[in-house]
Amino acid sequence: MxxxxxxxxxxxxxxxxxxxPLLTDLYELNMFDAYLEAGMTAPAVxxxxxxxxxxxxxxxxAAGLEQVVRFLREARFxxxxxxWLRDSGRFSQQAIARLAAFRFTGDVDAMPEGxxxxxxxxxxxxxxxLPEAQxxxxxxxxxxxxxxxxxxxxxxxVLAAGEDRTLIDFGLRRAHGAEAGLLAxxxxxxxxxxxxATIPAEPxxxxxxxxxxxxxxxxxxxxxxxxxxxxxxxxPAAVVLLLDTYDTEAAARKLVELAPRLAAxxxxxxxxxxxxxxxxxxxxxxxxxxxxxxxxxxxIFASGGVDEHVIAAHRAADVPIDGYGIGTSLTTSNDWASxxxxxxxxxxxxxxxxKRSEGKATLPGRKQVWRRFDDAGRMAGDTIALLDEPGQGxxxxxxxxxxxxxxxxxxxxxxxxxxxxRQLERLPAGLRGLATDHSYPVVVSAGLQRLMAAVDxxxxx
Amino acid sequence: MxxxxxxxxxxxxxxxxxxxPLLTDLYELNMFDAYLEAGMTAPAVxxxxxxxxxxxxxxxxAAGLEQVVRFLREARFxxxxxxWLRDSGRFSQQAIARLAAFRFTGDVDAMPEGxxxxxxxxxxxxxxxLPEAQxxxxxxxxxxxxxxxxxxxxxxxVLAAGEDRTLIDFGLRRAHGAEAGLLAxxxxxxxxxxxxATIPAEPxxxxxxxxxxxxxxxxxxxxxxxxxxxxxxxxPAAVVLLLDTYDTEAAARKLVELAPRLAAxxxxxxxxxxxxxxxxxxxxxxxxxxxxxxxxxxxIFASGGVDEHVIAAHRAADVPIDGYGIGTSLTTSNDWASxxxxxxxxxxxxxxxxKRSEGKATLPGRKQVWRRFDDAGRMAGDTIALLDEPGQGxxxxxxxxxxxxxxxxxxxxxxxxxxxxRQLERLPAGLRGLATDHSYPVVVSAGLQRLMAAVDxxxxx
Numbered sequence: 001m002x003x004x005x006x007x008x009x010x011x012x013x014x015x016x017x018x019x020x021p022l023l024t025d026l027y028e029l030n031m032f033d034a035y036l037e038a039g040m041t042a043p044a045v046x047x048x049x050x051x052x053x054x055x056x057x058x059x060x061x062a063a064g065l066e067q068v069v070r071f072l073r074e075a076r077f078x079x080x081x082x083x084w085l086r087d088s089g090r091f092s093q094q095a096i097a098r099l100a101a102f103r104f105t106g107d108v109d110a111m112p113e114g115x116x117x118x119x120x121x122x123x124x125x126x127x128x129x130l131p132e133a134q135x136x137x138x139x140x141x142x143x144x145x146x147x148x149x150x151x152x153x154x155x156x157x158v159l160a161a162g163e164d165r166t167l168i169d170f171g172l173r174r175a176h177g178a179e180a181g182l183l184a185x186x187x188x189x190x191x192x193x194x195x196x197a198t199i200p201a202e203p204x205x206x207x208x209x210x211x212x213x214x215x216x217x218x219x220x221x222x223x224x225x226x227x228x229x230x231x232x233x234x235x236p237a238a239v240v241l242l243l244d245t246y247d248t249e250a251a252a253r254k255l256v257e258l259a260p261r262l263a264a265x266x267x268x269x270x271x272x273x274x275x276x277x278x279x280x281x282x283x284x285x286x287x288x289x290x291x292x293x294x295x296x297x298x299x300i301f302a303s304g305g306v307d308e309h310v311i312a313a314h315r316a317a318d319v320p321i322d323g324y325g326i327g328t329s330l331t332t333s334n335d336w337a338s339x340x341x342x343x344x345x346x347x348x349x350x351x352x353x354x355k356r357s358e359g360k361a362t363l364p365g366r367k368q369v370w371r372r373f374d375d376a377g378r379m380a381g382d383t384i385a386l387l388d389e390p391g392q393g394x395x396x397x398x399x400x401x402x403x404x405x406x407x408x409x410x411x412x413x414x415x416x417x418x419x420x421x422r423q424l425e426r427l428p429a430g431l432r433g434l435a436t437d438h439s440y441p442v443v444v445s446a447g448l449q450r451l452m453a454a455v456d457x458x459x460x461x
Numbered sequence: 462m463x464x465x466x467x468x469x470x471x472x473x474x475x476x477x478x479x480x481x482p483l484l485t486d487l488y489e490l491n492m493f494d495a496y497l498e499a500g501m502t503a504p505a506v507x508x509x510x511x512x513x514x515x516x517x518x519x520x521x522x523a524a525g526l527e528q529v530v531r532f533l534r535e536a537r538f539x540x541x542x543x544x545w546l547r548d549s550g551r552f553s554q555q556a557i558a559r560l561a562a563f564r565f566t567g568d569v570d571a572m573p574e575g576x577x578x579x580x581x582x583x584x585x586x587x588x589x590x591l592p593e594a595q596x597x598x599x600x601x602x603x604x605x606x607x608x609x610x611x612x613x614x615x616x617x618x619v620l621a622a623g624e625d626r627t628l629i630d631f632g633l634r635r636a637h638g639a640e641a642g643l644l645a646x647x648x649x650x651x652x653x654x655x656x657x658a659t660i661p662a663e664p665x666x667x668x669x670x671x672x673x674x675x676x677x678x679x680x681x682x683x684x685x686x687x688x689x690x691x692x693x694x695x696x697p698a699a700v701v702l703l704l705d706t707y708d709t710e711a712a713a714r715k716l717v718e719l720a721p722r723l724a725a726x727x728x729x730x731x732x733x734x735x736x737x738x739x740x741x742x743x744x745x746x747x748x749x750x751x752x753x754x755x756x757x758x759x760x761i762f763a764s765g766g767v768d769e770h771v772i773a774a775h776r777a778a779d780v781p782i783d784g785y786g787i788g789t790s791l792t793t794s795n796d797w798a799s800x801x802x803x804x805x806x807x808x809x810x811x812x813x814x815x816k817r818s819e820g821k822a823t824l825p826g827r828k829q830v831w832r833r834f835d836d837a838g839r840m841a842g843d844t845i846a847l848l849d850e851p852g853q854g855x856x857x858x859x860x861x862x863x864x865x866x867x868x869x870x871x872x873x874x875x876x877x878x879x880x881x882x883r884q885l886e887r888l889p890a891g892l893r894g895l896a897t898d899h900s901y902p903v904v905v906s907a908g909l910q911r912l913m914a915a916v917d918x919x920x921x922x
Contacts, residue, residue, distance in 0.1 A: 017639050017661060018478070025633060025658040026672025034674075034695035040681060084664050092695075130681055137675075141634040142642060149637075172486060173602040174799045176610075177640030178478050181603060184637075197486040200478060203545050211487025213495075214598075216806035219814040220501060220591055234495035234553075244818045277819035328799045337798035338635045338789045345677035353680040357705045358738035 018179060021075040021102065021135070022084065023142075028135040029085075033095040035131040042349035044130035045366050046137070047122035048144055049344075053438055054336040058431040061155050061420060062115040062123050063187050064147030066410050068140055069400060072104040075136070098131070106133060108401035111369070112411055114190060114419035115396055116427065118442045121369045121384055122397065123148070130348060137343045145341050146180060147187040151420075153308075153333040154191035157326060159424065159432050160312040166323030168210050169196035170303055171331030184331040190417050192424075197325070205413055212240040212273050212301075219245060225254045232262055238270040240301065243286065248274060252286045256293030271299035271322070279304070280319040287320040301325060307335070312434055354455045363448060364455045369396040379426050385445035479640060482536040482563065482596070483545065484603075489596040490546075494556040496592040503810035505591035506827050507598070508583035509605055510805075514899055515797040519892040522616055522881060523576040523584050524648050525608030527871050529601055530861060533565040536597070559592070567594060569862035572830070573872055575651060575880035576857055577888065579903045582830045582845055583858065584609070591809060598804045606802050607641060608648040612881075614769075614794040615652035618787060620885065620893050621773040627784030629671050630657035631764055632792030645792040651878050653885075658786070666874055673701040673734050673762075680706060686715045693723055699731040701762060704747065709735060713747045717754030732760035734786070740765070741780040748781040762786060768796070769895055815916045824909060825916045830857040840887050846906035 017023055035041065050060055077085070077099045085096050106128025111117055124144065126133050154167075161167055169188045172181035185196035186205050195201075195208035202209045213231050221227035224246065232239045239262070243251040255272065262269055272290070274282050279302045290298050303325035314321055328334055344362045345353050352364035367384055370391035374380040385391050399407045411419070430437040444452075478484055496502065511521055538546070538560045546557050567589025578584055585605065587594050615628075622628055630649045633642035646657035647666050656662075656669035663670045674692050682688035685707065693700045700723070704712040716733065723730055733751070735743045740763045751759050764786035775782055789795055805823045806814050813825035828845055831852035835841040846852050860868045872880070891898035905913075 015661065015664075016477075017643060017665075020661065022660050023633070023639055023642070024660055025631070026660055026670045027658060027674055028672075029660070030672045030696055031674055031678050031692075034678065034692050035681070037695040038691040040691075044677075044681065046677070084660075088663075134675075134677060137677075138634050139639075142636065142639065145635050146637050170486070172484070173599050174606050174802075175603065176607050176637035176793070176798075177644055178484055178600075178603065179638030179640050181484070182478060197488060199483050199485055199487055199490070199545075200476065200481065202549075203476075204478075209487045211489075211491045213488055213492055214595075215816045215818065216505075216507070216595060216598075217492050217495065219806045219816055220496075220505065220809040222812075230499040230501075231492075231495050234498040235491055246817050275818065276821050332637070332798040334798050337637075337793040337795050341635075345680045348681040351683075355676045355680055356707050357676065357736065360737050 015080045019071065019074050020081060021077060021139070022081045024135055024138040028138055029091060029095070032099070032131045032135045033091050035134065036094050036098060037092065041129045041131060043127055044133045044345060045347035046126045046133050046343050047346050047367065048124040048140065049122050049342060050119050050148070051340040051342060051360070052119045054339070055436055056335050057152055057156070058437050059116050059118060059152070059427070059440065060148055060339070061151040061191060062111040062117055062148065063113050063151040063190055063416075064144040064183070065110050065113050065124065065400065066413075067143045067147070067183070068124065069108065069406065069410060071139055071143060072108065072136070072401065072404070073406075075102070075104060077102055102132070103404060104128065104132065104136070105404040106401070107399075107403070109397045110400050111396045112398060112419060113416035114423065116379070116420070116423045117369070117396065118382060118440060120363060120442065121382060122367050125366065125397065141341060141343050145339055147183055148341075149333050149337075149339050150184045150187035150331065151191045154188040154193060154330055155420070155424070156308040156434060157311055157330065158192035160308040160315065160434060161324070162315060165311070165315070165321065167193045168323065168325050169193055169198065169330055170325035171327035172198045174328045175331035181331065186413065188330055190413060190420060192417065192421065207413070213242050215242060215245045215275075218242065224251060225258055228255065228258055229261075232267045232269070233265070236265070236267040238268055240271040240273055241269075242273045242275060244274055244276045244282070248277065248282045249285050249289060252289040256289060256295060259293065259295055269295070269298055271301050273301045273303060273325070275302070275304040279306075279310070279321065280314055280317060283319050283321045299323065303327065308434055352451055352455050354452065356456070363444065363452065365448065365451050367448065370394065371396055373426065377426055378428055379440070381441035381443065383443050383445050384448060386447045386451060389445055389447040476541050480532065480535050481542060482538060482600070483542045485596055485599040489599055490552060490556070493560070493592045493596045494552050496595065497555050497559060498553065502590045502592060504588055505594045505806060506808035507587045507594050507804050508807050508828065509585040509601065510583050510803060511580050511609070512801040512803060512821070513580045515800070516897055517796050518613055518617070519898050520577050520579060520613070520888070520901065521609055521800070522612035522652060523572040523578055523609065524574050524612040524651055524877075525605040525644070526571050526574050526585065526861065527874075528604045528608070528644070529585065530569065530867065530871060532600055532604060533569065533597070533862065533865070534867075536563070536565060538563055563593070564865060565589065565593065565597070566865040567862070568860075568864070570858045571861050572857045573859060573877065573880060575877035575884065577840070577881070577884045578830070578857065579843060579901060581824060581903065582843065583828050586827065586858065602802060602804050606800055608644055609802075610794045610798075610800050611645045611648035611792065612652045615649040615654060615791055616881070616885070617769040617895060618772055618791065619653035621769040621776065621895060622785070623776060626772070626776070626782065628654045629784065629786050630654055630659065630791055631786035632788035633659045635789045636792035642792065647874065649791055651874060651881060653878065653882065668874070674703050676703060676706045676736075679703065685712060686719055689716065689719055690722075693728045693730070694726070697726070697728040699729055701732040701734055702730075703734045703736065705735055705737045705743070709738065709743045710746050710750060713750040717750060717756060720754065720756055730756070730759055732762050732783070734762045734764060736763070736765040740767075740771070740782065741775055741778060744780050744782045760784065764788065773895055813912055813916050815913065817917070824905065824913065826909065826912050828909065831855065832857055834887065838887055839889055840901070842902035842904065844904050844906050845909060847908045847912060850906055850908040
């Protein structure tokens with residue numbers, strides 16, 4: 001029988017998959033149960049960090065904390081979840097009862113969104129009873145990983161574009177599902193994009209939205225000029241017309257002819273969009289046609305296969321493109337579609353813990369990251385230290401939640417965006433470019449090194 | 462002010478972002494409005510297709526139709542959506558009234574899920590009034606693109622693994638958001654995976670779920686053997702223990718020592734998992750330790766950086782691994798994280814239409830794909846033809862919806878999985894391997910070629 005035939009079809013999913021705590025790996029609930037059976041419910045400390053930089057990223061950008069905090073505050077096992085837990089026959093009565101009463105009661109410390117960070121640095125720390133801190137792992141990683149991934153890609157485009165070129169997210173259609181599309185719009189805005197084409201990003205996140213027209217609009221008309229006219233009359237305030245459905249330069253000339261008529265009707269022709277072929281070459285030709293036709297105030301937007309390298313090449317060659325619509329390369333981070341990140345147990349019941357798996361060893365204990373600046377105010381180096389060690393410079397992790405409640409309202413998305421903009425100004429020059437530069441110094445404090453040695457020597461495994 | 466401070470925080474999102482028709486690009490609604498103003502509401506035909514194969518894919522797998530049909534049946538502008546439309550000030554009264562009454566009234570024809578297909582072949586065709594068919598574009602692409610992407614990656618792993626090795630999806634944490642995690646589990650199962658670690662995939666899609674334990678469970682204990690015992694007692698039916706937290710072979714020897722005690726307690730030790738280092742080398746050593754310890758029935762599972770190339774190398778070298786947990790490479794399709802796909806207007810008001818943008822020209826008209834087989838039953842070649850042309854072999858597109866209603870229940874996920882399994886048996890040998898083979902013949906029919914020429918010559922642009 002098709003799923004569409006069952007009772008499930010009233011909603012796309014039976015639960016709210018965005019907030020259900022059942023959105024996790026089965027092993028998390030297996031362990032929840034096993035911890036309870038073993039009586040292991042003392043406080044545990046888990047930290048989220050990225051193990052290494054992709055070759056094509058020089059730094060990373062903290063993002064997604066707001067969604068994590070919301071998840072922690074709202075995660076509940078409701079009737080649908082409890083029915084599944086009972087029916088599955090996998091879990092003890094004790095575990096189900098604990099999950100039914102579950103409220104997140106732990107502490108969260110984290111880097112604010114918009115913070116520049118590096119491998120091995122804890123971005124977020126959860127301190128909570130072991131079973132609780134454990135089973136939240138999967139969704140915490142899922143939420144942090146994706147927005148960090150996209151913000152860290154988007155910021156390269158922002159740096160490549162400089163101040164004068166506008167960047168818009170066009171990538172919902174090839175993002176990996178609905179949530180990816182929305183959160184990519186958010187991460188891109190945080191990184192400095194001007195906005196997105198994705199409508200719900202405006203009501204949900206307050207992000208400016210932009211939209212022009214598609215080729216199909218032109219194709220549905222028998223005549224391209226008529227299509228321009230129909231579209232312009234329907235959206236007279238700020239018209240952007242798509243030129244490349246048939247012949248880009250011919251379309252630009254039609255537009256020059258049409259312009260007096262549009263002006264007479266009070267229509268404001270704001271720009272044109274190019275979406276195929278050699279964008280630089282078309283932009284130069286179209287700019288010339290528009291300028292010669294008296295349309296020098298009309299801006300040129302480009303889309304189609306744009307990424308940070310295309311933008312940098314255009315900028316270096318003074319290509320007259322005023323803004324870009326960026327899709328797939330942004331919302332899938334297509335040159336590197338994942339980060340090697342982890343959420344690892346660093347302390348249990350007051351004792352520091354360490355995983356020593358080959359290539360995946362962890363830094364034990366509760367940690368802080370300290371950032372030093374040089375006399376010019378540039379970032380000079382980070383130290384990963386134990387939380388109770390003294391440090392120099394700026395402490396990057398801040399208290400976010402205590403006993404399950406936020407300590408203060410989180411910074412807004414606009415504040416996170418401003419934070420990142422200020423941090424970019426303090427970035428070492430080598431890290432601002434597109435070429436690989438993994439030279440930023442991150443060191444492990446003496447205290448943390450001593451703890452690593454002590455944990456290794458004490459463990460009797 | 463933080464978003465967490467506004468009224469929006471009762472839900473992770475203000476609307477149900479998985480089913481809201483507002484989950485689209487702004488230009489879709491701009492065009493909706495402009496079409497109404499221009500009186501252009503005649504039937505339009507849009508087709509979804511992939512433009513080209515990535516270098517590392519030899520064919521693609523149709524997937525995601527069930528989610529598209531559900532979206533089309535359930536998409537409604539409810540109060541939240543209508544309030545946004547009114548408040549935004551962007552849309553005409555006429556457009557808002559039409560959207561308020563919106564129900565999908567069109568026809569859908571599509572390849573069943575689990576169908577092998579190739580570039581330029583229409584996978585799905587929507588026939589509906591132009592404004593309606595237009596604004597549904599973004600979510601239709603978003604849903605089809607992702608599941609096709611993942612199924613087409615997963616099937617390579619399935620072919621590489623052969624019949625004897627079990628594949629499980631472990632990739633929720635690094636999937637791009639919640640929906641991506643769930644739909645990746647579905648696409649992987651469709652492609653032949655045995656199941657997933659992602660819990661909601663069982664209640665929502667009927668997919669078998671699997672779970673073992675994480676390193677943190679071992680780390681939280683002072684003694685590894687004690688951790689094994691605690692976990693085994695809590696999940697006695699089918700225990701799988703993780704060996705690589707500290708020293709893989711030492712852990713295997715501890716297990717051999719522990720085995721009689723587990724057996725005495727009636728605990729069934731089903732397997733062990735390796736998650737780091739040289740998986741092949743560890744598997745060989747662990748197999749030897751287990752076999753010498755009388756545990757030859759205990760299976761070895763491996764995870765951590767596994768993809769189709771790792772699996773193929775292990776198979777070629779007879780590495781004693783019985784199954785794999787596959788994460789990031791599956792759920793992000795990490796070697797190629799997007800497909801160059803499109804949803805294009807092919808006909809409006811009974812007249813075939815064609816986009817001629819450089820490198821993005823389309824095949825006009827309503828089309829069917831015909832597949833021929835050789836005498837041995839192997840796939841021999843496809844023809845993309847006009848719908849009303851006679852064809853030979855099997856017609857791949859089938860009626861799915863008429864006037865907004867399904868013509869019949871869709872095939873179930875199990876049926877789609879079986880369909881693909883049968884199709885893989887009929888795949889030309891070259892396409893089954895991991896090496897690039899783009900030799901499968903796909904031709905354009907004489908009738909379609911004539912139509913292309915006619916559309917180009919008639920267009921006065």
